[in-house]
Amino acid sequence: MATVAERVGADPERLWGGSVAAVIAVLVAGWVVFPELVYDRFIWQYFWGPVQADANSAVCATRADGVVQYLSSTQACATAPEPVAYPGYTLVSEVGYMVTLLVALSGLVFLLRRLDIGTDRRFFYALFPFMLFGGALRVVEDANDTPSATDALVSYPWNTLVISPIIYFTVFAITLAAVVVSVAAERSGAIDGYEVPLFGIGTGALALSLGYLVSLVVTDAPGVEFHPQVLLVTLVGATLAAGATWWVIERFAPEINAGTGLIGFVIIWGHAVDGVANVVGLDWMPALNAGRNLVPKHPVNQFVVDVTASVLPASVVAVTGDTWPFLVIKLVAATFVVWVFEEGIFEESPRYSMLLLVAVLAVGLGPGTRDMLRATFGV
Structure with missing residues (x-):
């Protein structure tokens, strides 16, 4: 066609x-x-x-x-x-950002074509740390609202650069610069492949963000706490949920993952982090002795909470919470996306396919990392 x-x-x-x-x-x-x-x-x-x-x-x-x-x-x-x-998203803004994302991805395909990169799976894995970095950087801004950090970091209007959704453009710009630098280093003969330094730059940016958050804990900054149990429960829960989903796929419907391979598991895991982080942050914080529950900022999260609370008896909600269906939705949606990416898609449009997979992981793992770390550091 x-x-x-x-x-x-x-x-x-x-x-x-x-x-x-x-x-x-x-x-x-x-x-x-x-x-x-x-x-x-x-x-x-x-x-x-x-x-x-x-x-x-x-x-x-x-x-x-x-x-x-x-x-x-x-x-x-x-x-x-x-x-x-109001802070947060609406259905109108989410649709607008979705359209903007698709248009930006199309333009990025042209750039990658000119650079002659982005057709293999190593490109996907090289960008993985940047998705974690985006979530961690957003928590740095959350911590910037604490009394001790206000003077240490940027204030308005510069802090808008690390607030959703502007932070997506900020992280995109940093990632793009890292890609260009890594490719330039490869073309100059300084390195054999651009993927390793690209992964290293992303890991370094992530380490700086986490290092700042840890420094606030070490210095007893007001408004910042440390709840390692939240981090542990979220990561273990997400890994178990993704692993169980992956086992079901491999056991009963291996054709679902025939195209993506291991990338499919990474995507499911990333969205499981988002789902479990929501369950923990919105329902389990007091049970984990980690402070009060968070408040949902996305319309979809709030919709799930409202529907669950209205459908299930109050006695059941009191035991199970009202956000666990969001985890189920995330796992089902991620599995569907993995199934859509059959082998033929990679053959027809390898660059666009890789970028779409990166975007699919980013919209799950980025917010999930933010929610997880925000609850972990009490900000």
């Missing part, structure tokens, strides 16, 4: 660039002509406003006549005039 670019007779890279430029032009034009509708009630309310509110540790943010105010009580937010932006 011919691609869109082939049917219209256009260069794929120019078609992609022109399409992105056209969308940006439409948004800018709408911003100029209808600023309140396009910027205030769309771009700001669903995308930039939540980041501002989160960066300023506010319950919500409001915008009127170009002035942003940060409110610190739920009641004030409920009675504030629209537009009102």
Whole structure:
């Protein structure tokens, strides 16, 4: 089947660039002509406003006549005039970020094609530490909200660079720079392959983030605690859940993983970390003597909690909690994704397939790492 670019007779890279430029032009034009509708009630309310509110540790943010105010009580937010932006995600923003991700991946394919990399599985494993780094870096910002760390790290507006979803672009930029540096070192003859230094850069960035968090514990920084039991339970629980899922696949439906191989297990494990981290953070914190439970920030998490609480009897919820279905959903979804990536997909579009697998793992392991470490360090 011919691609869109082939049917219209256009260069794929120019078609992609022109399409992105056209969308940006439409948004800018709408911003100029209808600023309140396009910027205030769309771009700001669903995308930039939540980041501002989160960066300023506010319950919500409001915008009127170009002035942003940060409110610190739920009641004030409920009675504030629209537009009102709350920290976290909405269905509108999640759809917008999903579309942005797919468009960015398409552009990245063109870059990898020019660099002539990204077709083998070593590329996937070389990027693995960066997904952990993204989650750890987000917790660094969480710790930055503590009294002792505020002066040590960046403050608003620079802290928006490490707040979701802007942090995805930040980590992407760091990862891209690491890829370019590693490939350049290989092409210069300094090293034999770019994968090892790329993995090393990601591991180093992760170590720096974790080192900062550990330093806060060692120096007894206010607002920062250390609950190793949370880290242990999450990692062990995720590994057991992923291992059980993998055993079922290999035993009863090995065709599901015929295309991805070991990458399939890594993806399932990454999403199991996200699922278990949610169960532990939202339900098990008091039971683990690790402080109060966290609050779900994603609409999907909140939806699962609400449905479970409404369907199951209160006596059952009191024992099992109301977030465990989220782990089941994550395992089923990850298994489905693994099944979709059959061998033929890798043969037809190896670079795009690898990038999609990286993205699939990142959207699970990144938030999962953040939730796990946030609960572990009590921030």
